[in-house]
Amino acid sequence: MADPMRIRANVVGDSTEVKVLMNHEMETGQRKDAQGKTVPAWFIQSVTATHNGKTVLSAQWGPAVAKNPFLSFRFKGGAKGEKVQITWTDNRGDKRTDEATIS
Amino acid sequence: MNARRRNLLQAGSGMTLLSVLAAAGWLQPNTALAADAWNAAAFETKSMDDTMKALGGGTPVQSKAITFVQTPDIAENGAVVPIGITSTIPNTESIAILIEKNPNTLTAIFDIPPGTEPSISTRVKMGQSSNVYALVKADGKYYVAAKEIKVTLGGCGG
Numbered sequence: 734m735a736d737p738m739r740i741r742a743n744v745v746g747d748s749t750e751v752k753v754l755m756n757h758e759m760e761t762g763q764r765k766d767a768q769g770k771t772v773p774a775w776f777i778q779s780v781t782a783t784h785n786g787k788t789v790l791s792a793q794w795g796p797a798v799a800k801n802p803f804l805s806f807r808f809k810g811g812a813k814g815e816k817v818q819i820t821w822t823d824n825r826g827d828k829r830t831d832e833a834t835i836s
Numbered sequence: 837m838n839a840r841r842r843n844l845l846q847a848g849s850g851m852t853l854l855s856v857l858a859a860a861g862w863l864q865p866n867t868a869l870a871a872d873a874w875n876a877a878a879f880e881t882k883s884m885d886d887t888m889k890a891l892g893g894g895t896p897v898q899s900k901a902i903t904f905v906q907t908p909d910i911a912e913n914g915a916v917v918p919i920g921i922t923s924t925i926p927n928t929e930s931i932a933i934l935i936e937k938n939p940n941t942l943t944a945i946f947d948i949p950p951g952t953e954p955s956i957s958t959r960v961k962m963g964q965s966s967n968v969y970a971l972v973k974a975d976g977k978y979y980v981a982a983k984e985i986k987v988t989l990g991g992c993g994g
Contacts, residue, residue, distance in 0.1 A: 748953060759961075761939075761961070763939055778874040779874055787949075787951075788949055789949060789951065789952050790946060790947070790948065790949070790952055790956075791946075791947045791949075792944060792945060792946040792947065793874050793875060793879075793944065793945045793947075794943070794944045794945075795879040795940055795942055795943050795944060796940070797935060797938050797940065797943040797944075797960050797961050797962075798943060798944055798958060798959070798960055798961070799915060799916045799917070799958075799959035799960055799961050800915065800916075800961075802958060802959065803918075803957075803958055803959045804956070804957070804958045805920075805956065805957045805958070806946075806952060806953070806955065806956045806957075807952070807953040807955060808951055808952040808953065809951045809952070809953070810951065
């Protein structure tokens with residue numbers, strides 16, 4: 734199981750700013766190890782962010798997103814104390830969901 | 837002649853079986869959808885034109901309404917290049933990041949539902965100095981803006 738994400742959600746004006754730091758190797762499948770064998774690709778393919786059950790952002794990623802990906806975005810609405818949920822799925826089918834409280 | 841006929845019949849019955857399974861809910865349409873959601877064809881493309889074809893768009897229009905924010909001109913480390921893209925085009929539906937000289941051009945697609953600001957930032961890997969394109973889909977049309985980022989140390993291939 735992957736390590737937890739670090740999520741920060743803050744109210745900025747009339748919108749909520751979300752910053753996410755995910756823990757993931759994001760292996761491209763281009764690299765070779767010491768024996769010259771290709772390291773298989775292992776990366777996050779899709780990310781979904783929801784707020785009150787409504788999707789506020791969904792993304793599809795390729796292997797060129799940097800290791801331990803960072804993502805930031807803003808959506809309208811959201812109040813202090815409400816929760817934002819982030820879910821990612823990688824190409825091995827591994828999944829992780831974390832949530833943060835808007836502050 | 838006969839052999840071909842057998843094959844056709846088999847293929848036909850195979851299809852029916854699949855659809856029956858799907859109808860019965862055995863194929864779990866949800867998981868199937870999740871797998872489909874990742875546009876493998878688009879992520880495997882190796883040039884801007886191919887990516888546009890895979891996304892089903894024509895030639896994108898150059899637009900000054902798309903800006904790069906907090907994006908360096910020179911990236912010291914290609915393994916971590918911050919990219920921020922903001923679009924002021926009304927009804928922006930999605931923002932994609934394309935890196936011309938990476939092994940695969942398409943890096944990420946962000947779908948922007950109504951209510952979310954068309955502004956995202958993330959970090960990407962770049963193999964070498966290259967043009968980076970911000971591709972924005974708004975009202976079904978594609979718009980693009982480019983920025984050259986110089987990389988002093990490659991991030992792909994190590």
